Amino acid sequence: MPTVELWAKDGYVSTPDGNSIYFWGFARSREGKAQLPGPAIIARQGEPLTVRLVNLLPEPVSLSFPGQIGVTVDGSPVRPQYEGGKLVSFTNHALPGESVSYTLAPTSPGTFLYESGSNPPKQVPLGLYGALVVRPADYNPEIKEYKTAYGYGTDTAFDREYLLITGEIDPEFHQAAAEGRPYELSRYKPRYWTLNGRSAPDTMLPDSAAHLPHQPYGAMIMAEPGEKVLLRYIGAGTAHHPLHPHGNHTRVLALDGRLLRNGAFDRSYERFTVLVGAGQTCDQIYQWFGLGYSPENPIPTVLPNLRNLGIGDAGWTMWSGSPYLGLKGDIPQGVVSFNEEGEYYFMLHSHQEFQITNWGEFPGGLMTMIAVHPHLSPDRGVLKESERGTGYGNSV
């Protein structure tokens, strides 16, 4: 049976304004770095897999898999853990320095969350969460009709897919954990909002960016015009996020890993903004067909009149003056366009405006971009899988 290992450890995440924040996360090995979010697990419907949790943190840690039924440990159903009559964990846990192995047998495809089931109000915001993607039993990325989120004939085919996991960070809460101090959760006040563990503009950096060793998953979305882009949203934080892309509505296919369709009875729907609630998942298809684009009819890219875009001091060209977007200067010699490939960019962000800041500074937080390219490499927007189709995922 395929086995995925998750090592619960601590580390530090970086924010775009130069902060370094203590967190708890999952690594792939003893030597590996804890990451935010944890490694994505790619499973297949009907194929059991084992998730081995090794706990290197100072308190009991467990895993809960919302939406999965029949999860077992040593052949018995998982069960809550008590100490002195007090509930400690929702499922079997690993004490510090120990391990526990869960066996899953995913019965239905979809997008799911995994998270710590021990002291979740503390451990989940500290970073002990990740994505579980279950492929349909007939999934075959080589055949268009079988490259689907929910199986052949469910109208869920896609060309590229992206995981977008939301979270929040209250730096004082994390600092208290770093120092082993108690923290009054009624004072919880996030200052950073994250997509795949990163705050904008870091969301738009490539995967495995060298200076973000604990935040390996980017959140930049790239596609060609007309392609079906599967957005797998997961609300891993404690807040709700009204998320929308610009450019087009999305079609909501599934909520909490449950397809909004029963045979011919289709309850999928189009929306501009979708509220991704805490603990929820939401699968959406985004397609862009703007301005009559086709490969034979490329859209002319007209440079805007920069003077008309100036905000703040004259000539600052849509730049707020924020120090971490780089310095104002001349474009490099030979560059005659801001747009080398003719691509278009659309923002995807939270419509709670305070969630698109980094500790009060706009822009930041829950924001990324969708880049629509005329031609794009086929390995953009792919969740990598191990040879057996079960293992760790990483959006390219």
Ligand SMILES: [Cu+2]
């Ligand atoms: Cu908007």
